Amino acid sequence: MQKTSFGRLLRAGALALAGAWGLSGAASADTIKVGIIGPFSGPFALQGKNFQAGAEAWLAQNGKTVAGHDIELVYRDLPTANPQQARALAQELIVRDKVQYLGGVYFTPDAMAITPLLKQGNVPLVIFNAATSAIMNSSPLVVRTSFTTAQTATPIGKAAVDRGIKKFVSVVTDYGPGVDAEGAFKKAIEAAGGEVVESIRMPLNTTEFSPIMQRIRDAGPQGVFAFLPSGPPTLGFVKAFSDTGLKQAGVKLFATGDLTQESDLPALGEAAAGMVTSFHYAVSHDSEINKRFVAAADKAIGAPDLLSFPAVGAYDGMFVISKMIAATGGKQDAEKAVEAVKGLAWESPRGPVKIDPETRHITQTIYLREVAKDAQGRWINKEIASVPDQKDPGLAK
Numbered sequence: 001m002q003k004t005s006f007g008r009l010l011r012a013g014a015l016a017l018a019g020a021w022g023l024s025g026a027a028s029a030d031t032i033k034v035g036i037i038g039p040f041s042g043p044f045a046l047q048g049k050n051f052q053a054g055a056e057a058w059l060a061q062n063g064k065t066v067a068g069h070d071i072e073l074v075y076r077d078l079p080t081a082n083p084q085q086a087r088a089l090a091q092e093l094i095v096r097d098k099v100q101y102l103g104g105v106y107f108t109p110d111a112m113a114i115t116p117l118l119k120q121g122n123v124p125l126v127i128f129n130a131a132t133s134a135i136m137n138s139s140p141l142v143v144r145t146s147f148t149t150a151q152t153a154t155p156i157g158k159a160a161v162d163r164g165i166k167k168f169v170s171v172v173t174d175y176g177p178g179v180d181a182e183g184a185f186k187k188a189i190e191a192a193g194g195e196v197v198e199s200i201r202m203p204l205n206t207t208e209f210s211p212i213m214q215r216i217r218d219a220g221p222q223g224v225f226a227f228l229p230s231g232p233p234t235l236g237f238v239k240a241f242s243d244t245g246l247k248q249a250g251v252k253l254f255a256t257g258d259l260t261q262e263s264d265l266p267a268l269g270e271a272a273a274g275m276v277t278s279f280h281y282a283v284s285h286d287s288e289i290n291k292r293f294v295a296a297a298d299k300a301i302g303a304p305d306l307l308s309f310p311a312v313g314a315y316d317g318m319f320v321i322s323k324m325i326a327a328t329g330g331k332q333d334a335e336k337a338v339e340a341v342k343g344l345a346w347e348s349p350r351g352p353v354k355i356d357p358e359t360r361h362i363t364q365t366i367y368l369r370e371v372a373k374d375a376q377g378r379w380i381n382k383e384i385a386s387v388p389d390q391k392d393p394g395l396a397k
């Protein structure tokens with residue numbers, strides 16, 4: 001007797017657990033929850049605000065209902081790179097809030113902490129930012145709508161040599177996307193006939209850049225290549241490059257577009273003027289779709305000056321999630337959802353894009369841009385050249 005009830009208890013427990021992990025799945029017209037993890041407070045809050053603006057711009061333009069199911073966004077704040085907290089937030093979203101999809105994630109270490117939960121939770125993760133190539137290898141249930149630093153750092157090598165600049169110091173933040181950027185830039189500059197004479201890696205929490213600027217000065221390069229995660233570190237770095245006299249001395253700063261996000265340009269002003277960067281998105285990109293996106297995202301973020309690239313990753317991420325919801329008829333089936341968007345191609349505010357079926361990362365145009373003023377006197381990333389159809393060279397087979 002006692003044995004039977006214990007068995008029953010065990011079975012009930014297992015069922016409850018399966019339910020908690022979302023294994024039962026919802027078929028009828030339920031609300032489908034999408035958990036979005038990002039930095040909504042703290043030093044990187046503006047980046048999280050851009051996730052929110054991009055996601056809400058998509059809902060404003062397309063409506064909150066997909067295939068008869070209402071979409072509800074559930075935001076969770078992860079202020080800085082913190083893998084333990086990332087894992088806890090993702091687990092809570094999956095188990096307690098019963099989200100069917102996860103989106104967002106600004107920092108690579110957080111993405112790496114979340115991917116091991118996806119299979120058991122039966123939840124796909126659509127990455128709106130984290131940009132290290134290898135994240136895609138950590139789970140077959142990840143799709144990415146942002147960029148990789150290998151993708152964005154590659155076109156800079158040729159652009160630099162075309163401008164007669166061959167001798168470089170490379171400066172990156174010492175973690176996944178920095179290491180990838182350093183490697184991609186070195187490969188590209190060497191292929192173009194240039195060289196990296198010194199490679200500097202800075203800890204993620206570096207806020208004082210004058211010792212780095214001294215090291216650069218001592219190495220005597222013609223150019224500097226830099227990657228740091230966009231936010232207070234990039235603002236500090238570009239300012240220090242100018243304030244310590246390197247810009248004035250004629251050393252050319254090349255970087256991925258993380259260093260010149262539009263929301264920082266008013267504060268950087270002349271310090272960033274003329275900087276050449278490469279990136280997947282400029283707010284000033286000239287297309288009808290982008291104009292409509294910028295209008296909707298400006299409205300969502302409340303002040304146009306605050307808009308920058310994480311918004312487009314989120315906007316396209318919501319599009320991908322909507323296709324997943326439609327393909328699964330609202331049922332929770334992570335594998336089928338991911339399968340359905342492999343090869344998906346569409347016109348993004350950034351230009352033509354496609355989810356590469358092999359890597360699940362976004363194939364896109366990478367633009368060369370120059371920091372300049374537009375006709376109204378506002379600082380922009382002015383697109384000056386484009387390299388279409390770029391897969392992630394860090395993953396390409």
Ligand code: PHB
Nearest residue numbers: 107108130131229230258
């Ligand atoms: C990342 O941690 O992958 C990351 C963060 C900010 C960026 C780029 C990459 O601007």
